[in-house]
Amino acid sequence: MTIDLARARALDAEDPLRACRDRFLLPDGIIYLDGNSLGALPAATPERQRRAVEQEWGTSLIRSWNDHGWIEAPQRVGAKIAALIGAQPHEVIVADSVSVNLFKLIVAAASLTPERPTLLSEAGNFHTDLHIASGAAELVPNLGLEIAEREAIEARIGADTNLLLLTHVHFKAGFRFDMASVTARAKAAGARTLWDLSHSAGAVPLHLNRDGAELAVGCGYKYLNGGPGAPAFLYVAEHLQEQLVSPLRGWMGHAAPFAFTDDYVPAPGIARFLAGTPPILAMAALESGVDAFDGITMDAIWAKSVALFDLFASLVAETCPALACISPADAERRGSHISFRHPHAFEICQALIAEGVIGDFRAPDVVRFGLTPLYLGFEDVFRAVAIMADILDTGRWRDPRFAVRGKVT
């Protein structure tokens, strides 16, 4: 064996991030390997949420827009996220969902170069990205969506390319693009790149400014621990902000939302990408989730992610021969989850959940485990793989109840 339980515990004892686990409330008897789908509950969130509901809403009521900083929440939380992704504070704002933000940026950015007809994305990209892209492409004159296999994308970038829409870390196997090199390649061809950071933000080190990124969106409820359906964020590089006009011209993106004028004048800077009234309770939960990163560097988080992954991969290689790892061995080319292929991935996933190991199934045949260094330890990985090996060895996943599908599977 790579290691035994005692060694796993020793690794936890040496782990500089070990104390971060106390920043989260994790249920007893559960090993949670799905923080890439829904981040765990930060310990500070229940009280923060209670305050938002009872004090800010219940007691201060409408006055909280000014008195409790509700009106600045999209910018304030955006600035905190900016610090995690290598952006300037005024380049990130929290708003809407990833889907809606993708739509805003695709339409706004593609409209800048109408002579370029191709919106280029990856086959097998997270499907909401492709669906939103197809809807946006139908609305922008002369724009069409083209989908290429991952290996063919860079070669496909050309004079016709308007916008390259890529997910930085792939949701399934976890392949990661080299942001700097792909962005530069697109830029050299005169195209812009829009990055979906849903599986990257709070997971891998990001340097949006350094890597020349101009446009990005990301998710609040995965590694940022903002709660189910948390609002998303979007990033627009400073130099591009004044050139873009959101197709979703809601009042909160207006230069003077409370002047109530019929004419639309976009707000200066990143605020123009707001649409409707920001969801304050959800925003409070997201802020609390992002605050769980306080004082921790993304480099420290990433170093532990790599160690957790390597342990997970080697334990599975030794004890679960039926599982084929499909995530990259090279840490520089992956995100913070590990995925395996098995014809009965669905049933294995259900059997694991029944024994307290929560990962998730991704159709048609992938079982996926999120590695969240803030609240996951080496003993967790050791125990999870031991349970999985036992489930496979004994064939416990063949129990017919594990073949029953829920609505979300």
Add this chain to the structure above:
Amino acid sequence: MTIDLARARALDAEDPLRACRDRFLLPDGIIYLDGNSLGALPAATPERQRRAVEQEWGTSLIRSWNDHGWIEAPQRVGAKIAALIGAQPHEVIVADSVSVNLFKLIVAAASLTPERPTLLSEAGNFHTDLHIASGAAELVPNLGLEIAEREAIEARIGADTNLLLLTHVHFKAGFRFDMASVTARAKAAGARTLWDLSHSAGAVPLHLNRDGAELAVGCGYKYLNGGPGAPAFLYVAEHLQEQLVSPLRGWMGHAAPFAFTDDYVPAPGIARFLAGTPPILAMAALESGVDAFDGITMDAIWAKSVALFDLFASLVAETCPALACISPADAERRGSHISFRHPHAFEICQALIAEGVIGDFRAPDVVRFGLTPLYLGFEDVFRAVAIMADILDTGRWRDPRFAVRGKVT
């Protein structure tokens, strides 16, 4: 005087909705006349929110999508709202913001009749509606936004009219359109009507089916008491649902969200108007807000609204001669708020807030008071107007601190 304090108290004692006040947590010393901007906190919401955060998210984690009905929340809460607005349960869904929902329905509906070039709306409509409409019109080929004065709108409907976008109850003075007659007038000309119910849902009796309404959106955080920035709803009449395709094709509106296919296939029925992952914590708060209407008819609420309005108007007429009421005297032509014009409306509003009477200012010269029968009584109205009369009589609003503007004013 119309009435005295004793009579106001007697009216409260006779009020069949009096007990509903206990369904809300209202701060001491405050008369809250801004429930049309942000509904008050329902008494059940803190515990419901605590459960959503600590139990559903914290303990059940990702399993709650199935185990706690998260995935059905948009439909479930939508069906509850449907009961308040005269729609069938499967015609309403909760999603995104009013702004985003307007965009979806304008683009989807206008695209059905591309030979009709005019998107028609009202000058001075709530500005987010006009801004969203202008953005949508730019994206739909051949469509242009035309804005007409309220009195001229019906006459302006013609063979060129594609879609009529109207706010049912106007946010400022509270004028209400006759939904049945305007919808019929548009339909006779071959045009569709999209109603913004932000100041109507939970405030006035609505009969969307009976009145022939085909498309509507509405707000969750006003009379529905869903909390600051609560998700919004949208309504599409059954017969129209399969004809419309949302321009915001997020995964939750896909026929098979968990099949992860590249091709977009809209979900059958109202679910196709979902975009990204629904905001579950905000959805729980909205559901609790809508549940505060349990067992109460909109007719009972409206009858009390009329009585509160009439008392407010007559007390102001007697004791505040400097204020000009701009809301309709005819109850059938108004909503559930009352507005007054005064050159120093801003300062008067601030002075009132300083003395515990919360209404709001609407630029440039309107002070507006929301009448929310579930938690507002006749004594509240009596006291609020008495304080306002005294502020006007003494000129206390001239204190320079009341001229200081916040970000939200």
